[in-house]
Amino acid sequence: MNMSLELLLATPFIGGLLTYIGGKVHRWVRNIFAVLFSLLTLGEMSLFYNTTFKGDVWGSLFGSKLILQTNPITWLFLLIVTSISLLVIVFSVDDMKHEEDHIVLDSYYMQLLFVEGAMIGIVLAGDLITFFMFWEIMSWTSYFLIVHGGKKSMDAGYKYIIMSIIGAYAMFVAIAMIYSKAHSLVYPDVALVLSQSSPTFTIWIIILLGVGFFVKAAVMPLHTWLPDAHSEAPSPVSPLLSGVLIKMGAYGLFIIFYGLMSANLAKNIMPSIFSTPVLLYIVQWLAALSIVLATFLAIMQEDAKRLLAYSSISQIGYVVLGLATGTSLGVAGGLFHALNHAIFKSLLFLAVGAVIYRTGTRNLSDLGGLVKKMPFTFVALVVGIIALAGVPPLNGFVSKWMIYEALLQKKEVFLLIMAFVGSTGAFLYVYRLVHSIFLGQLSQKHENVKDVPILMQIPMWVLVIATVIYGIFPGLAMDVIVKGMKMFGFAPIAYNLYGFPQGSTMGALKVINIASVLMISFVVAWIFFLLFSKSRKVSQYDNYAAGQVVTPELKYNYSFGFYMSFGRVIKPIFKISIERIYNYWVDAAKIFGDYYMRRVYTGNLETYNSYIVIVVTIAAAAVLLGGKIW
Amino acid sequence: MIYYLGSFLLIAIGLYAIIIKKNLIKILIGLNLAASGVNLLIVSIGYIKNGTAPIFSKIGINPSAMVDPIPQALTLTAIVIDASELALAVAFVVLLYRHYGTLDIKKIRSLKW
Amino acid sequence: MVKMILIAIGAPLVAFAIGLSFMMIKRKIVARIQRRYGPTIIQPIYDVLKLLVKEDNISHGVIFSLGPIIAIAGSILAVFFIPMAGFSMLTGSGDLIALLYIMAIGSLGMALGAGDSANPNASIGISRALTLMFGYDLPLVIIVISVALQYHTTNLSDIVAAQANGNWTLWTLPLSAIVGFVVTYGALGEHPFDIVTAPHEVATGPMVEYGGKHLGFLMISHAFHIYIEIALFVDLFLGGASNILIFYLKMFAVFFIMIMFDEVLPRFKIDDAVRFYWKWPTVVALISLIIVLVK
Amino acid sequence: MERMTEEQVKTIANMLRKRSLWMIHYCTGCGAMELPPTMTSRYDMERFGLAPYVTSRQADILLITGYLNVKTLRRVITVYEQMLDPKYVIGFGSCALNGGVYWDSYAVIKQLDRYIPADLYIAGCMPRPEAIISAFRHLMELIDSGKADGYKRYKRNLAYYKENQRKVLG
């Protein structure tokens, strides 16, 4: 059993290599290998349900042990990683068929498995070096997944990798600082050292590590890579990025907040606001700002994947907001939302990917009316958006409910208001998505569109079912979460299979009631509806246009600038663009580097010679002055 | 002492030529002047006033009155190196003139930044 | 058990009846304000039934037909959440927070259906409806939070119970109550927030392609909607009621005052409506919230 | 639940229809000028359950208010066909009856009945509100007795109407 953690970690990497080699044989060998190995990983992962290993040494470096560990929380994240990866790989088989270049596809599957492996490594890591190593591997392997040709994707990938590197190096400094103090980077040792070191040191560590995680989790001031990267990545990669990769940032935050420095410790070294340590409170505010601003941005998008990307920023805001509350309910809500967001956002990205696969465009105003052509995809997307908007009885609601209750209990009302507003805003953009793609007028070029092949449907169905199940039976996930959180010193929260009884919260939740009543009333209304005379189906061109005859040539559809009037309301907010600020500074740095730094190499030999003489003179002068110059 | 002064003067003149002069040939002259200065310096380190050649040809020569032989050996080596360098440099100058049609160092700066 | 089932069947019917009665009253009162005689009091019933028995119905697709059904289903679900004269079915199933979302199910369902009609007027109408919803949701959330904090629970029945003996939230948190009153206008799409269905601009907006039984269903769901919004206001601020008559009277009072204002107001442009909601009601609600926090 | 005969259902339905007549607010000509007084406080047609509605899907009555020129005819036909059964048409004023002052105009439809089935005509140029209300009352009676069957006629004689429409519209 002890070896199996390493096996679990190694499986995707070995699988990736084998897949690549298999691609040389035949494309089906490659596809089957890819699916098999991700399935194998999922299987191995499922063995660890409810198990805990506290340290499985797999090597050592510079006198620090490298450790793999697992507990229910890591299991939760492993579940996200492995299951979504599997579904993505299954989805890719058909979706990536159009790519002619074999080697590109071979390496595509290899990279997919590598990213999966790297993320497993991050989650399993029991020390910071392992963590950081796999973190970096994840960054650059996912970079190759994002970039796939074309100017835009190259720019997006470039931005992604540069920001990832910056974030990673911020973590690096923190890790090195810890190492210089502790000489060991195993989590318990680090926690011990942090508990004994000065507050300033600890705060610096949190800030530096936090920057790294914020970049990956795309929390607001560091989010600018995400919309580009997620929208430009190939459609099967976007769910992996959005559903899983940014969750690694959330996992990292969880680890530093509650693994490396327990909440009590944080309270001791920092002043508290609303019984939250001030740093966590700031994190909460950043998360809340992410929620609101990203929601506003998502509302104004014209590109389906970009819209979803911004909504990812907003949803990850909920995860971080929940994680940073510090109460059992909030943290559990955050973790649960991480799982839920992985499920429904992957579902949405896959559905949009399916649409792109059939129509070749992701511009919302070019689409419309596809519900008649792609009903299955429509159902998947609708389930996804309902979950995303947090409407009961699907899973997004439960986790949001938990976060709201936690915030309400702590009386952090302003954050709660922002979270709520973001959620209402979600109605706007999710409706925009489903309306512009599936509802409205079917354009003539999409007359012959069919629903996607079965291999692409299967992942969507799995996710739809998961969305419903986790929505109605939140207890399934809470089993894992509560058990895991007990290890991190959280008080257990009362829950049952269907929700939360009154007592631990200010209210109570029983999703099955909502679901069943909704179902019953729906059926009753439907039967009532059927009692009356049957409706006759009319074509979309037989439509009210004040008596005007609608012809197919006329684009009789309202899709571009759907929320233009709302845009006028929030225009003042967009005058400040974080990206523009970054660009300004980068440009300034570039100009400085270009005109003031590299121009020392003038190409003029005399200048070069005088440099030499100057150095000699200064050095000699320094020596003759008795070394007083320094 | 005069040797030291002379050698440093030579080096200084050489460096001056290297830094200030525009003509490639003058720069080379400067280089060589500096090298000569260095050689003079080396030799003068081993120099002893009224010293003898460091050869034990005859018995009864006071070793302490001998000129230190090592600097001389060093000088020889250095001279060889300088000479080869100069030869190479002159070859470069010829080629440069062919390519650029000028010997002005200010104009030979196609590689920069 | 029998009682449970009776309630389950009865509550929506009662809610519908109340909502419909308000629709009737409204038309009459409006007519009187405009110095008209007005239709017969049961005119809305005629309208709904006439629509339901139309011989011919058109549909633009399954989703188009499902829209009104989801609207009604969502409304019925919401009815169960709101304590009606002392009893409520779904206490402890999510409470206020869930209710805020459940209230949106109906409009989302209708939005889906309207979107499927492939009519730009409908799309514009929905765009406005959702924008307006976003607008009034901010003050609504704030007042809901204030009330929840005031009584330290999100359970609506508990909130109602805490207001017993005339200790209404209206007296303790008058600012919130005012905001809640203003929010109800938006939630019901009354003047001045009726730009969503503005007939002369977007041809009744989302309902543009709906006729016959679909439209009848939408009218039914509107009746529910009126009930839900006003009942929520009554439960939150007027202490609910222990018997149905008092409940009805309280609701009637609220509704009556609403119509009185309603009919003399012009119409907001949609962005102005949002700006309005995010300005004064939000500020006032925040003040009220801070008062609760400080208390 | 007792089974009602089809006849009974029809009777009840007609009774309901009569009490709730929604007219489409579609003004083809100058006759529409007389509708505002009819609607507003002085005559208040809401008394009879009559209300103006916007779209063709919602309305029961189509008013051809005044002259109907060829261009408008196309729209009128679309609107009429989009309306849900049962639906009624009222010709409004002398222009709708026989062309009125435009009797020799090449661009005006002289006989509405050839293109869409009118249930009722109101004479006058223009008809006064009293006349309009009287016409509505009359239509209600027709509906009640099941005689307002323009929509059925249209279905039955679709070929005839289409032929006529095609001749004018080309």
Place this chain on the structure above:
Amino acid sequence: MVNLANPILLIAIPLLFVFLIAFSSAFSKSIAKYLPIFAFGLNVVIAIMIIPDVLKNGLVIATTAGFKPPIAIDMVVDRLSLFLAIIASLLGFVVSIYNVFYIDEEPEEKFYALFTLLVAGVIWMIITGDLFNLFVAFEVTSIAAFGLVGFHRDKGAVEAGFKYLVMGSIGGSFLLVGVIMLYAATGTLNIVDIAQKSAELTFQQKFLAYALIFTGLGIEGALFPLNAWLPDAHPAAPSSVSSILSGIMTTAAIYAIFRITNTIFDYNQIYFFLMFFALLTLIFGEVAAFFQKDIKRMLAYSTIGQTGLFFFAFTLHSTNGLQGAFMQIINHSLSKSMLFLIVGGMIMQVGSRNIDDFAGVGRKMKVSAFFLAVGMFSLMGLPPFFGFWSKLKIIFAALQQTNILMVASVVIILLMSVVEGAYFFKLLQAMFFGKPKQDREIKEASLGMLTAVVVLGLILLFVSFYPTPIIDFTHQAASDLMNKNYINLALKLGGL
């Protein structure tokens, strides 16, 4: 039986082959091609044979001409110089193979002679235990390098060669003056001996010499601002030569600074002073590299940056820092030489050095591009490549001294790593995902050139995935240097 594990052979064999090459051209031109391979093949074998001795004693001393040091010139090999010598020989060997397929310009035999001389000079510089010998080796290397830089004899090559020559000569003169001053003060040229005798010297006596030696070596070692020749010379030279120049020659000069500083001028304050040089070198190198359009020039600037990085690690003056520096040297030598070799092959195919023309090359030259990516990742310090371990070590070492200066330096280093990542990823992106220009048919590089690349690449991958021996070895080497085992052992083993 002659003991073959003699460090002198490391120099003697290549020097012998230089003559052989020069003469062989009289008979057959094609022999000259293959002679360097034999030379450095032998060298590698000998270097490997020395390993056990060095591991056993920590130091191997070889003397010439039958005298004992300090009178005689001696070659001193400890762990540090051994591994540098191995790398140098190895690179010489691999690049020689590459040369056979790469060089197609007359006069070939002269090229091979100079090339062999260059590597021989580098090895000489690494293993010599005598200051004047160091100067001679320095000059031998320089002259060979001047010639090789100008080898193409086109406009850029000549200009670069001339500039390099002038600056190199000045550097040589300064070095010589410095050496002579030390000699004048101590009367000996043996490094260990000087270290012994310099204890009683005054500060000025000692460090005036040091300033001159440092400047001289710094010119060759590409320390800012003495490195202006480098970005001209590396691109102008044939790629195989750039590979040696960048991979081991600058490193050898830096090694000399390490050695002299650590052995003779071991003052704490001096490291402080050097650190500024290191950081400036790092900053200016990386920043300038970011703006380059010429791929080789970019790599050349990147070399400056990397030099700054490991020189910084050296100036930390701790075992960990030194270990990091040595690891980074290994990383840099292997990766950067490999990069230059690959880029050389690519330039042959593309026909241009402009980065924009490299768009889409990665899809055509798959093996080359793969190893290019590996090398770049290693240089950037991305795991699981070797550069990650070395960067990890350097940062850990830097932050062991927790003062604000160190944190600032670490921030600078990491910022510059970001810049490095920026330009490397820009290139990689263009190469793998850019739209290729259609005007030229691009094929994979020839098999022989690939062999060289693959050998280096596999070595790099091997040390990446199995870094433990290197880590242990460098740790030993670093602690040797820190504990002055060089002097102690040399005294013990009769190095004097």
